[in-house]
Amino acid sequence: MPIYSHSQLSMYENCPLKYKLRYRDKIKLDIEGVEGFMGLRVHETLKKLYDDIRLTKVDSLTVLLSYYDKIWRQNWHDSILIVKKDLTKKHYHALGKKMIEIYYQRYSPFDSDVTIGTEMSLNFALDIEKRYRMMGYVDRLSRTVDGIYQIRDYKTSAHLSSQEDADNDRQLGLYQIGIQKKWPDIKNINLVWHYLAFDRELTSSRSEQSISKLKEKTIRLIDEMASVEDFPPRESGLCDWCEYQDLCPMRKHFYTVETLPVNEYLKEPGVVLVNKYAELKEKASEIDEQIEKVREAILDYARREQVQVIKGSDRKARVNFIKKLKFPSRIEEERQELDNVILEAGKWMEVSQLDITALTRAIEGSLWDKELIDEVLKYGRIEETSSIYLSRLKDEGK
Ligand code: SF4
Structure with missing residues (x-):
């Protein structure tokens, strides 16, 4: 079984593709x-x-x-x-x-504490069978005169975490497990973060219950990481620092065209296509607006003149005013009452049908038992759909 570190787990959560490139494909860049x-x-x-x-x-x-x-x-x-x-x-x-x-x-x-170790290496299991192994380095382990051990972490980031973040932090919680495996007699442990840029110290501690929850949660995450076959890229503010931009479908094109001189950049086929698409979409939305205005005018005309068919030069427009029976939607308050009326009348099966969106959510989010998910999946199939979203570049330089 592979040995995981907190940074591997975080990288997987932040961007599965980056995790795959770094740890599965072992592509190491300078x-x-x-x-x-x-x-x-x-x-x-x-x-x-x-x-x-x-x-x-x-x-x-x-x-x-x-x-x-x-x-x-x-x-x-x-x-x-x-x-x-x-x-x-x-x-x-x-x-x-x-x-x-x-x-x-x-x-x-x-002199307020005694240093037990710096950059202390930990290698420990989360389970009795030792199937889920973790490793890590404690920046500094110290002990106060009162016998309290402190797992200390230096933070050099420009962001100061909240106390809530500290209370939920996985990394030092895992290190506590590692320290207590190494020295089972250590009972009193504090977790301490030094936010160096802010001259701030955050302290937290973990109960036995929160440590066992942390173990369970981490084991679930490791199981997921070991079994998934799909590692999609997940864009975020971290992408600008990612060393795999030239291998990532989200950034590869940026990376390729960024260094081109302007005249070559504007001729690059991808750039040409996106520029054309954006131009046409803009025209289409102007035309859609005009169509909507003319449509409203035709409806007004039909109402005013009390006509249903209006003659043009070589086309005619038929106008229909249809009255439809409507019921409250899912988000409206009376919807629950309506559902109850139908349920109590025993007519639910006559008017309801499977909510495919909710079903997909339950399966993709693993919200049901694995056995049931496998059974349902026999009826599923993968179909490819496509979409293009246009958005403005933050950097308007090119
Ligand atoms: S550039 Fe962003 S989305 Fe692509 S692999 Fe790196 S972190 Fe993931």
């Missing part, structure tokens, strides 16, 4: 986001701080910052991606430095 690069250097610097403290040496801030500068220079490479066009390498370097300074000033002289 491209690295500058935010991730900076985060790694800050983590390494804080690791050095606590590793040295364990050896009784408290580094000065100057020593730490020059270490940060050194590893930044040593690791920098040409494939580091800076997505935010108004920021440069210098800005990110300075941001990492600021985070280290803030952390240092807040926690110096670093």
Whole structure:
């Protein structure tokens, strides 16, 4: 059985295609986001701080910052991606430095707890049979004088999570399972996130019940990841940082045409087709508006003149005013009452039919027992439908 990590699970949830390319197809690319690069250097610097403290040496801030500068220079490479066009390498370097300074000033002289380990590797099972294995790295495990263990995580993101996010966080919850497998006598554990850019610490803890729920939920997710055959791309704000844009059907075309000079770009067949389609759709919607106005005018004319057929030059228009019996729709309040009247009269089967949309939702969302789903699926078939949605590009540059 493969070993999973929290980042694999998150990647699958965020974009199944990216997960497949990275972990199933094992396509490894050098491209690295500058935010991730900076985060790694800050983590390494804080690791050095606590590793040295364990050896009784408290580094000065100057020593730490020059270490940060050194590893930044040593690791920098040409494939580091800076997505935010108004920021440069210098800005990110300075941001990492600021985070280290803030952390240092807040926690110096670093004697409020004892460090048990930094970048501590965990490898543990979620079940007794050891079929569901997880791995991970704890940024720092510490113990206070009161004997409370703290699983600490450094966050270098520009987003400060809420307390609710912390209380529901999967990663440190899983690490708690790993720590308690390693040392079953550890009972008091706090989960601590250091939001370095905000000088904020978030703390949470997990009850036994929430840990067993977390295990169940994670096992279900792993089962899904192991059995699915379809890994669709899922577009999100994270796509700009994705290293697989040239392999992804959502981004491949952008990637291909982005580097073309304007004259070639405008001749590229895909660009030509989309431009033509957009132009025609615009004309069609103008014509639809005009048709609607003329239609309304014909109806007014027919009502006013009390005629049903109106003669044109080489066509005639027949106008029908039809009165239809209507009942409340699903979302209207009286609908429930109406359903009850029919049900109580024992006539439901005469007027109802299977709701195919609700059925598809139940099957695709695995809302029923597997046995029933398999039985129902014998009657299903896959049909391809197609649609084209036009939307405006955020970047109007081209
Ligand atoms: S570009 Fe976006 S949709 Fe495509 S694989 Fe990457 S994250 Fe997924």
